[in-house]
Amino acid sequence: MKLAAAVIFATALVASSAASSSTPFAPKSDPGVYPGGDINPPDGWKTLPTIDGARIDNTTLVVGSGSGTLVHYIDAEYDAGKIKRAVIQIHGENRDAWNQWIYSDLAAKRAATGGSFDRDEVVVMAPMFFNTGDEGAYPFDPNLDSGNAVTSTLDTATVTAGRRSFTHHTQGAPVASPVPAFERRSRVEHRGVHRIPLQKWSTTQAMIWKSIEWGDGSPAYEPADSAGAGSFEALDSAVSFFLDRTRFPNLRKVVIAGFSLGAQLTNRYATFRDDTSQDDRLIFWISSPNSFVYLQDTRPLQIGTSCTETYGNYKYGLNGTLPNYYTRATSRVSTSSLITRYLSRTIFYLVGMDDLSAGLSSCAPNTQGYGHLDKMYYWTQQVVPMLPGSTGVEGELPGDGLVRYVAKTGHQDWKIITSDPGVETLWLKGWYENGTDAETPQSGGTVAAGTPSKSTIGNIHSANTAASGTRATVMALVLAAVGATMALLL
Ligand SMILES: *[C@@H]1O[C@H](CO)[C@@H](O)[C@H](O)[C@H]1NC(C)=O
Numbered sequence: 001m002k003l004a005a006a007v008i009f010a011t012a013l014v015a016s017s018a019a020s021s022s023t024p025f026a027p028k029s030d031p032g033v034y035p036g037g038d039i040n041p042p043d044g045w046k047t048l049p050t051i052d053g054a055r056i057d058n059t060t061l062v063v064g065s066g067s068g069t070l071v072h073y074i075d076a077e078y079d080a081g082k083i084k085r086a087v088i089q090i091h092g093e094n095r096d097a098w099n100q101w102i103y104s105d106l107a108a109k110r111a112a113t114g115g116s117f118d119r120d121e122v123v124v125m126a127p128m129f130f131n132t133g134d135e136g137a138y139p140f141d142p143n144l145d146s147g148n149a150v151t152s153t154l155d156t157a158t159v160t161a162g163r164r165s166f167t168h169h170t171q172g173a174p175v176a177s178p179v180p181a182f183e184r185r186s187r188v189e190h191r192g193v194h195r196i197p198l199q200k201w202s203t204t205q206a207m208i209w210k211s212i213e214w215g216d217g218s219p220a221y222e223p224a225d226s227a228g229a230g231s232f233e234a235l236d237s238a239v240s241f242f243l244d245r246t247r248f249p250n251l252r253k254v255v256i257a258g259f260s261l262g263a264q265l266t267n268r269y270a271t272f273r274d275d276t277s278q279d280d281r282l283i284f285w286i287s288s289p290n291s292f293v294y295l296q297d298t299r300p301l302q303i304g305t306s307c308t309e310t311y312g313n314y315k316y317g318l319n320g321t322l323p324n325y326y327t328r329a330t331s332r333v334s335t336s337s338l339i340t341r342y343l344s345r346t347i348f349y350l351v352g353m354d355d356l357s358a359g360l361s362s363c364a365p366n367t368q369g370y371g372h373l374d375k376m377y378y379w380t381q382q383v384v385p386m387l388p389g390s391t392g393v394e395g396e397l398p399g400d401g402l403v404r405y406v407a408k409t410g411h412q413d414w415k416i417i418t419s420d421p422g423v424e425t426l427w428l429k430g431w432y433e434n435g436t437d438a439e440t441p442q443s444g445g446t447v448a449a450g451t452p453s454k455s456t457i458g459n460i461h462s463a464n465t466a467a468s469g470t471r472a473t474v475m476a477l478v479l480a481a482v483g484a485t486m487a488l489l490l
């Protein structure tokens with residue numbers, strides 16, 4: 001009997017794992033497309049790939065009071081009258097908008113197998129926050145002058161500088177990189193002041209940013225007539241497009257969803273978006289950011305000596321230079337109003353349980369945690385619940401807010417978006433007019449994990465503290481190498 005039971009149990013296990021591996025629209029590896037083969041090409045994207053089921057729109061979303069447009073992928077065809085929900089899926093630092101469309105489309109298709117709705121009742125938009133390295137992906141004129149050097153204090157400025165020089169400076173042949181681009185990128189990321197050669201090369205109205213500035217709401221660098229509009233205004237335009245009842249009469253919810261640097265943008269947008277009149281139709285979806293904009297002075301971790309005066313400067317806090325979007329007279333509100341507004345919004349948070357790395361290890365973000373996992377843990381367990389007017393209970397987010405830890409998942413956008421919790425939070429939650437969720441489809445195999453224990457989180461802390469001696473040495477070497485490279489390139 002016991003043996004028989006064990007056999008049945010084992011068979012059931014095999015059957016269930018077989019079932020989940022064959023679940024439709026649940027990819028087991030990254031279904032993304034990478035023209036040129038690099039996940040984050042150091043010299044930018046040279047093309048916007050064509051994707052089945054989607055089209056590229058570069059005219060519809062005119063942003064702010066200028067004439068810049070937010071280029072985006074969107075369902076090739078849809079019947080606006082049928083649409084109940086829209087997801088705006090925002091890429092990370094590598095700006096692969098087309099892949100965000102692919103992932104969110106897969107998640108939508110799997111959500112639809114739950115039976116509560118059809119795929120043609122929802123729409124996916126994936127905006128492209130170009131940076132200046134992406135010439136070729138945006139139309140450009142190679143003959144325009146390149147003399148326009150500026151300085152920047154961006155965390156990844158060196159990479160951008162190197163990227164531009166590699167491809168476009170005419171002195172000498174392009175330099176072959178001795179290490180894979182992805183590795184090189186993560187090694188040289190640091191904060192500093194660098195000259196970046198930037199050129200007025202675009203020949204279109206597409207909005208283009210310097211380096212990673214789109215992640216904090218900064219104005220676009222091009223086009224010249226974008227009238228100071230930046231990435232927050234660009235999101236306003238995307239959100240308004242969907243909320244317009246004359247265009248989408250049956251649309252109930254818009255989800256503004258961002259991963260990594262896209263999640264940083266989403267967190268800051270949820271903080272600064274001034275219009276609250278449609279908040280019951282908005283969900284902010286924040287997955288695996290390297291930092292949040294903190295709304296108070298305290299931090300979960302110790303404040304390093306190199307940033308005792310600056311750890312609260314924007315984009316990490318509310319000191320320093322705040323985005324124009326916020327400082328323009330009409331939308332400036334007090335810090336306590338910012339907090340109240342943030343707490344009143346519906347915000348879903350997700351992070352991979354294995355995402356122990358940091359997108360950038362430097363003093364200000366390190367006061368928020370050492371990796372994406374502990375940063376998310378502190379924010380959702382301790383920081384947001386303890387803000388004035390919040391729940392006051394550790395781990396309890398206000399309103400409909402929730403956090404999902406995704407098992408066996410690292411810093412992987414495709415895996416988070418197409419996971420069970422990804423499908424749930426992007427597509428099922430609050431599906432019906434009365435707030436009820438749509439039916440859950442068959443599991444895709446990547447499931448939610450429990451909240452990590454304090455010791456799991458504490459271990460991330462001690463591993464990083466113990467390693468900091470070694471890291472300092474490595475960093476000194478990297479900085480020396482970067483210095484040498486910069487001297488060579490600029
Ligand atoms: C939009 O795309 C078309 C077709 O690829 C191109 O000719 C045009 O220059 C683009 N315009 C903008 C604003 O990017």
Ligand SMILES: *[C@@H]1O[C@H](CO)[C@@H](O)[C@H](O)[C@H]1NC(C)=O
Pocket residue numbers: 296297298309310311312313317319
């Ligand atoms: C922000 O600036 C104020 C005034 O200089 C200072 O008192 C406060 O400690 C700073 N906060 C942070 C988080 O840096």
Ligand SMILES: *[C@@H]1O[C@H](CO)[C@@H](O)[C@H](O)[C@H]1NC(C)=O
Pocket residue numbers: 432433434435436
């Ligand atoms: C909400 O609406 C759905 C669809 O009309 C319905 O199936 C469900 O029972 C409703 N739930 C509640 C709690 O009213």
